[in-house]
Amino acid sequence: MRIGQGFDVHAFGEGDHVMLGGVRVPHRRGVVAHSDGDVAIHALCDAIxxxxxxxxxxxxxPPSDERWRDADSxxxxxxxxxxxxxxxxxLGNADLTVICEAPKVGPHVQAIRERLAADLECExxxxxxxxxxxxKLGFCGRGEGIAAQACVLLERA
Incomplete structure (x- = not known):
């Protein structure tokens, strides 16, 4: 077995949604990022x-590579x-936490789980x-950005 952890953060910027786990979540702001800025997927990739x-x-x-500009995470x-x-x-399991004051993530949790499971080809x-x-503490608490952390357990197939 192998364990990995990941973390990602993006500042809020112009836009009308954020991507979380491959799901478009309506929000009054977007994120500043080279790709689509999906903190959930970025943290999960880093964990893997x-x-x-x-x-x-x-x-x-690499964010310096233009091939990945606005890429779907x-x-x-x-x-x-x-x-x-x-x-x-x-994948044995993945545990993901999104850290933000807004948008509300709860209504989208099941869709995010299903999208991630589809991409990882697991239950x-x-x-x-x-x-x-x-x-309300720190940059997330002030509504300046969004973060995510992930932990995975990988097992020999």
Whole structure:
């Protein structure tokens, strides 16, 4: 078995939605990012890459590379899943926490779980998604951005 953890953060900017786990979540602001800025998927990719000892998402999809401008982060997650399979691992489980004051994540949790499970080719029951606030403290608490952290357990397939 191998364990990995990941973290990602993006500042809010212009826009009318955020992407979370491949799901378009309406919000009064968007995020400032090179790709679609999906903090949930970025944290999850980093957790998988970490468990495989393959660096971080920036190593695989550098923000300096224009190919990834406005990219759908689900491509990144499917790449991580492919590398996991190539190295002989399967996802045991993933635990993901989105950190923000807004938007409200709860109404979208099931859709996020289903989208992530589809991209990782696993049962929905292996994916946990939850949300928390920072009680109005720090950049998330002030509504300046959004963050996510993820932990994965990989098992030999």
């Amino acid at each position: 890459f970490g468990a495989l000892a393959l660096g971080d998402i920036g190593r695989h999809f 689900r491509r990144f997650l499917r790449h991580a899943a492919m590398l996991m399979a190539q190295q002989g691992y399967a 929905v029951g292996r994916i946990s998604v939850k949300a928390t606030t920072t009680e």
